[in-house]
Amino acid sequence: MSSRSNLLHLNRFFVVLLAFVILYGCKTKTSTEQTTEQAIPLVNSPAFNADSAYYFIQKQVDFGPRVPNTAAHRQCGDYLVSTLKKYGLEVTEQQFIATTYDDKKLNARNIIGSFNPKATKRILLTSHWDSRPFADQDSARKDQPVLAANDGASGVGILLEIARSLAAASTKPDIGVDIIFFDAEDWGNSEVAKDKFSGYCLGSQHWAANKHISGYTAYFGIPLDMVGAKGATFLKEGYSVALAEGVVKTVWDIAAQLGYNAYFIDQNGAAITDDHVPVNEVAKIPMIDIIHTNPENASNTFFKDWHTTHDTMENIDPKTLKAVGQTVLQVLFQEAQPEVM
Helix, strand or coil, X not given: CCHHHHHHHHHHHHHHXXXXXXXXXHHHHHHHHHHHHHCCCCCCCCCCCHHHHHHHHHHHHHCCCCCCCCHHHXXXXXXXXXXXXXXXXXXXXXXXXXXXXXXXXXXXXXXXXXXXXXXXXXXXXXXXXXXXXXXXXXXXXXXXXXXXXXXXXXXXHHHHHHHHHHHHCCCCCCCEEEEEEECCCCCCCCCCCCCCXXXXXXXXXXXXXXXXXXXXXXXXXXXXXXXCECCCCEEECHHHHHHHHHHHHHHHHHHHHCCCCCCEEEEECCCCCCCHHHHHHCCCCCECCEEECCCCCCCXXXXXXXXXXXXXXXXXXXXXXXXXXXXXXXXXXXXXXCCCC
């Protein structure tokens, strides 16, 4: 082949290469534009009141540790029931006897509040309301009960504020919302592996096998666990991604659109055995977990005062409550929109 022929072929090669680069650049731009265009428009939703959620957390903590079989536990449960009723939710108390890993019998109750109970499309929101009976991660007071401001009360506080927001909304979302406060979640021991739950999640296991309404189902569910600490981070929990990846994407995308990327981290995390597992596996409801996990500290998976006597109101940050509460409230109002065919 002559040198001129080589040059001609070389010129043609660069022309084709240039055309490819231009075409690829156009396609990349178009793809980016389409991604922006396909972002779900956020509908109007009520502003989540973080100060009110903080108040609801403080009210629980004021009872003292809500350990099953104690007066504080019973009194706090009565408060939760009356508060849900005050905001117009239909309340069911599911009484049951829970047997702990160390064979103690607990007088337990799951508390269910239903907003718009006749609606066919339902969303399930949960948190556990009991306190851990012993601070096993505490360096000095391992036998003391945990006050549980973050690990328990924070999720309950956010859900009570969501209940209040739904009741006060000028335009009610056209869906049903069931708020369940699971009991006897935190009386477990990971070193005693009688089953994969190791004594945890007794309330959610009971409800999943004995739902408060025969045949009850929900479009999807979200439990809130440890959702109030300063600088909290929520990774995409492992079981949630495996069992309800679409719900994870919806929630994290909405959090990002609301500007809460610093809390809802776009990163897969460890699989955590929590209340969503029996709801997925037994009740067959796709459920994800919003739970505080650390992205870069495998030795300290959760927040620093987890399962210690230092889990007090000093842990709670209204900014974190706002990020989680507003995201979940937005999810509810997005789901109330009619589907476009």
